[in-house]
Amino acid sequence: MGKFFLAFSLSSFFLLTSTSAIRAQEFPEVPANVMFGGLIVKFDNGAKNIIETDIRSLMANKRFWEDKMDRAVLYFPILEGVLIEEEVPLDFKYLALQESSLTPDAVSSSNAVGFWQFKEETAVELGLRVDNQIDERKNITSSTRAAARYLKRSNQQFNNWVSSLYSYYLGMGGISKLVPANWAYAREILLTSRTDRYVLRFFAHKIALEAGLERHRTANRIVLFEYPNSGGRSLDVIARDLELDPLELRRFNRWIETDVIPMDREYVVALPVGTPQINTVREKLMSARQSPGQEYNRDDIGFPVLRKASVQLKGRNDPVFYEINGLPGIQARPGDKSYDLAKAAKVSTGSFLKFNELSSRDPLVPGEVYYLAKKKKKAMVPFHTVREGETIRGISQIYGIRTKDLLKFNRISNRNLRLQTGRVMWLNKKRPSSSPIEIIEKGSNFPPATSTPVPMAENTSTEKATPEIPKNASERKKYSPKLADKIEEPVATTPEKKVDTKAPAQVSGGTGDRVVIITQEDRPDNSTFDSETKRNNRNRSTTPAETRTTATPSTPAPTPQRSNSGSHTVESGQTYYSISKLYGLEINDLLAWNNLTLNDKLAVGQRLVVSKSQAKPTSVSPAQPAQFTEHTVVSGETLFRISKNYGVSMEQIQQANGMSDTNVKLGQKLKIPRN
Template sequence: MRKILPVLLLGLASRPALALPGTSAPIVPATLDVAGLHLTLDADARQLIQAKVNSLCRHTASFEARVALAESAFPLIEQVLAEEGIPADFRYLVLQESALQGNAESAHGAVGYWQLKRETALGLGLTVNSTIDERRHLIASTRAAARYLNRNNATLHNWANALLSYNTGLGGVRPFTRPGDADATELAFTSQTNQYLLDFIAQKVAFEPACAQQTVPFVPWREVPAAPGQSLAQQAAALSADPAAVARLNPWLLTGTVPQDGRPYTLLVPLATGPLLAVSAAPTLPAAALPAPTYLRINGLKALLAQPGESAAALAQRGGASLSFFQKVNELAANEAPVPGEPYFFQRKKEASEEDYHVVAPGQTLAAVAQHYGVLRRSLRFFNRLPTDEAVRPGLVLWLSHARPRTIAAEYQPVPCTRQVAARPAPEPEATAPQPYNPADDEELASINELPTEVPGPPVQPLPTQRPAILSEGLPSPDPAIAMVRLPTSAVLRPVPAADFSHPYLVAPGETLYALARRVGVRPAELAAWNNLSPSTPLRAGQLLRLSPPATEPEPTASNVSSGAYTVAAGDTFYSISRRYGCTVAQLLAHNERATPTLRVGETLRVPML
């Protein structure tokens, strides 16, 4: 999740926004050069990238605002990348990560322009404390990101793999590398290429020509030394700069005054000769000229992050909804204030989450978890068989997408030392059934659904379930032809890159399908389908289970294909389904109104009848 703040206007000048020739989105080429690599894109990869490019360029005002920010920031970013020996094309990565928002924050605790976690930032030499967060400093964070990329490329010897490691980590990228990648000068991208890399190419294809055309007005930025002990307002006055613009360009300074700790700091300021109308505290642009709010997508729902000090009424107005509608869909009491940094929705929350499980953090309430995942509170109570007046305790494993079977006891885990989901300060409210919608709500919801929904950068991904390590030693095998694996029984699971799930798994006494699926990191329905079991079938000690999908794809049958509809089976991909029905991936995505090629076992797709 990211905070999309008024900084989007910092690159806009006082002239009216010009319509880019690129409002008809650029066409993805079959080949292009990126970071010193000659890339060949097959037809399916181009279709996937083109879908992202079209999405980025769809809303002119939002796209031009990001082009203006890029024009302002790229000269500074390119200078740092050159000094650190990073290819200039990596400037598009900051658009993918944060849309050039210094205050961007993710659900995983990644912050700032380059989306760095606290531990990573400290390890790269940035200052992160109660007064300063250099992850929000454009120059400092760019230098840290460059060092991270350089360090990984020294191991991988391939800038494309180094780019992917920025998302997966050095260990997580290894399953995607090939023996011939080291020092390669040419690569082929297909529909099987990691989506993070395809999204990066889309950023380059969309923004490179738009920035080169220089048709969007912007305010250039410059870096100046910061005066210790002085406030931003004092330094803005000394520089003859707009104080509001200086404040927005320097979110790294959390207290508003440069500390006197002996360290040199710098400020970003708009050039004194540049127009400042668009960044003044009270812009005179008409409301119709301002970009529409850019929503986050959480659990498939439109959401905005609450800003510090923002009231429910102000947040509702920012999203274009009435206060009563906003409070209703977010299950808020009449006097309940939004929690800064948490998502608030402009569509009714869903009955189930896209994620399966969540471990309750200290001080966290059921209401906070429900809001974080975009799920109705009553659903969580039903899924977890919680009495109305029962408060959740730290360490409880909450089921988010389906009900915990009666035969499975509630599980508690040691609370890991990770970023906690923000908890509401108010005590757990009494459970009440959500109020029914009236026709006025439907009308308002329809108008909200017409607003832009493009989210800059990669799709929002709620907290993932880590895949555990596989231990193969110490377990006698009754058949030497079958390699047995044992899953760790500790509640704290140690993730290991490229864990091998290809061997049969020997079920331990008392083990259940649901507990095993959660530990492996897959859905119970998937695990059952891979082994031709019913999800309610009890497991037997000594039973052999497959922990990964079968190698062969299931053929379409009457049970999963009828009248242009297809039910997704284990192992299916958009690519395999499109080949099966003689269409392209782009056609299948468009037919199902999808922006990204993600599937869930059991869901139904509309298949174009060509």
């Protein structure tokens, strides 16, 4: 009996120990550092302990945790799409989950509402509509764009995405004294146990979700599609046209309280689509986008070059074969799937998808001609000017060039990059690192695809075009390519381009790539478009041949020098925030002493007053009435309410008081402009 009891006790002990070990393995380990927004974020032991505690708290209730991950699977694709377009780090999608658990009608104790927990005045300031008909705080697309606008505005001030994350909790004014000055432009930062719990909890969400989503099997039976340009229609009509459940459609679009969606702006409807309906709904959405009123005219560039094949199948309902850009192709019929066209062409479905760079879930567009052979490494023409709505894959289909080569030629690393209308794309050789990205601003009248991009008209030398390449659109329509097995790819001769070094071009970090905008007069505009270049070059290593300057390890980077004369000369890379930290000032004081606002851009060499004794008081003529009314903030007031009470805009109050954000404090005295 004693032996039995001893054996039973030992078995129970080992069972409990094993169970504890299994449970311990369910929680992800907190690493020493993570990447976030281009930063290396390090954690000390105290921070790691707090993050680990938060992770355990998040995952303590298995049912609630799996529900959160299900909502993440549902909404993250939309969040990621918006963040990519707005050029905000994708990791901020975890912030939406932290704020609201991705519940559209979540309401906090302070009356913050929606996915990103905006108060009404903040939402209105960020461009959202909030009234008894529409509340865009509950719209996943609109509210994410508003959150991205706020985060970008914060990053412009602090030059650090972790600071932007912190400001989402306390406001830009609230963290100005809390964020270390050396965080601006930093490549790595250290978080400790003294770091605000809000920031550490965000990284707990990030670590837990990254680990959990890898092995999570979602219980979702739907996916969410975006339905833009919904103005003038009702949810019931949309549900009927797309054969969706109207009650489910309303459940995922609680932002609209009216029968008909207003037409004052573009509203995006979230479509809950059951997995069996995915292909059907996709085809309907694609057909709507390809309607005659919206389809772009391909004849204006002469591509793709189509010629009906001489040999066709004899059946009345069989698909039609074409020669497309010198390669064999087949035209999709309504209702066709990839399998149908592959079977008719006697190729495998996998090969068909590979030839056209499609996934098995991508619908086919009726009337579109698809390739039945590998696309080429080069196009027949050297350049293409992006038209509105065109994508990288779409351009690759038009010219029969592989997407990976198109990306390589244009130094683009993200195949989902949203192309700027008017951008000149290189089609048969790599754009030199010394050549700028060119944006042609000519409305919709872009030059034909073979036009050579010209940075400056007066510095352009012309050469005779290669005979094999059509010179204009009318000639290209008559151009018949040779058979696919004998086609010779002409090498286009690019006219020599001389870029005036005085042309306004902005160098983006990493490669020296520049952007030149060509206006209607074919001269560079004063504006630049380097957002795509910056994003594409973050992960691109610079080869020695491309390196402009070499940093000597023994020479430390120059540090900003503090002046004792009461004035400061602006140096390259400095901001209002970094200068105020250098002299231990408030940003509001720095702006007020220099009669500036945050909208005024600093210039290298500009002199700023950094001492109150040096500031010149503004004299007011006794004969003139006072231009401002003084207001003392009382409990419960916001800048939005104050502006409404006095009949002025929030921007006017901010400018009059040198405010960097909309936060006000109890007892704060504000100057209110008189109308």
